[in-house]
Amino acid sequence: MDILENVIFSLTSDEVRRFKILSNRFKADDEKKLIVLFDAIRSEKYVGEEHLIVEDLYQSNSPQTRNRYYRLRNKLLENIEKSLVFYHFKYKDSIHAYYDIQLAIMFRERGTYQLALYFLKKAERKARDLDQFNILEQIYQEYTQLAIKDIEINIEEILDRRKANLEKVQIQRRNTEAIALITQKLKKSNFSKEKASVLDLLEKTRKHIEKSAEIFHSTEGKIQIFRTISTLLHQKDAFKQLVDYTRKTIGEFEEQKLFNNDNHAERLMMRLWLVNSLFKVRRFKEAEEELKVFEKEMGLYRRQNYFTYLFHFLNTKINVAKCLGDLKAAEKFIAEGLATKELRADPSHETFLTRSLADLQFLQGAPDAAAKTIASIKQLSGYRLLDPNAKMYLDIFEMVVHFEAGDYSFITDNIKAIKKANKALLKSALNERVLFFFELIEKMNKAASTGKQVHL
Secondary structure, three states: OOHHHHHHHHOOHHHHHHHHHHHOOOOOHHHHHHHHHHHHHHHOOOOOOHHHHHHHHHOOOOHHHHHHHHHHHHHHHHHHHHHHHHHHOOOOHHHHHHHHHHHHHHHHHHOOHHHHHHHHHHHHHHHHHOOOHHHHHHHHHHHHHHHHOOOOOOHHHHHHHHHHHHHHHHHHHHHHHHHHHHHHHHHHOOOOOOOOOHHHHHHHHHHHOHHHHHHHHOHHHHHHHHHHHHHHHHHOOOHHHHHHHHHHHHHHHHHOOOOOOOOHHHHHHHHHHHHHHHHHOOOHHHHHHHHHHHHHHHOHHHHOOHHHHHHHHHHHHHHHHHHOOOHHHHHHHHHHHHOOHHHHOOHHHHHHHHHHHHHHHHHOOOHHHHHHHHHHHOOOHHHHHOOHHHHHHHHHHHHHHHHHOOOHHHHHHHHHHHHHHOHHHHOOHHHHHHHHHHHHHHHHHHHHHOOOOOOO
């Protein structure tokens, strides 16, 4: 896949809409071809058959025509880049300052220095609010350029700010280097096959980069390291390592009294990582005990962040209860979640809790009730927000439920439509097993509907 295709497939629906709005303002033939090429790449209509799109665009596939085609591709990439910048500068705080710096440079080169100064001040305010120390260095450099011109600037005050900022830039640089080194070492380690310990690796890395000691000793630095390592271990499915690492980190924070009102959300986040990791390694009793601690911590500081983490707490509590075989407790927790208006206010939370209810009903041997609950999920506003993969697995669950309920006509009547709705996902090699399951349940359903015995 080349860069143009990568960029196109990364676009959100809003970004696609914005690009097309801008492109449709132009009526030239080449501009129209840009949209045709854009849509062809997005639809994957000509994968592996590029000559067909060239012929469709130019009614020829000669070397001269292909040169025009490659120029068109380059122009399409440039136009998408411009559209993204134009769209996001207004909505992404992280790039706001860059936009104002560009305006300041433009006005300085025109000789309109007061306007250049105005945009530099505007950029500095934004960059300072977001702790963008590297961007601030660029801004202070632009101030010095303006000070050379015929304009009055308090350059001494600006140079003092620049000096203080440079110290922060150095700290940030060393911290970033430390995180980068930790990340690369972790990515190269195979925790599932080797007896490697993330704790040992972290200690070796700390000794190797003593100049970055700030990140290992400051509370903010430790939190930054935890976020990096926990995410990487999760991506590697190294949950046993994640349990050990999270427990040690929480223990150190508690021993050194680093948890406080300001970083309470980080404390809850660490506890959630621990509970979910214990769940992943099937240490359900330990997860149950940690959930009790988690609940107490959610009540600290006048229940600060309580509703932010309530859904995650309840969802894990429900799953742990199911795995421990305590279905009555799971039913109680689901009812509690669905009765909490703060949770129901988020459509996605209501959808997940209702899906968990359907799963519980199925576990309790009531597939008919589960089928009705799944049907109700598809009427919820949160259903539209589900990831396409989540919708596909809900479809699979719905077929299993109806099969177990003996409702074979449901599968006969709906399986083609379900497979068509998930056609794009089922093309992926990642979903080969899913496609096989669709085929399997279709065969099982045909056999069962004719009175033959079928054993899962």
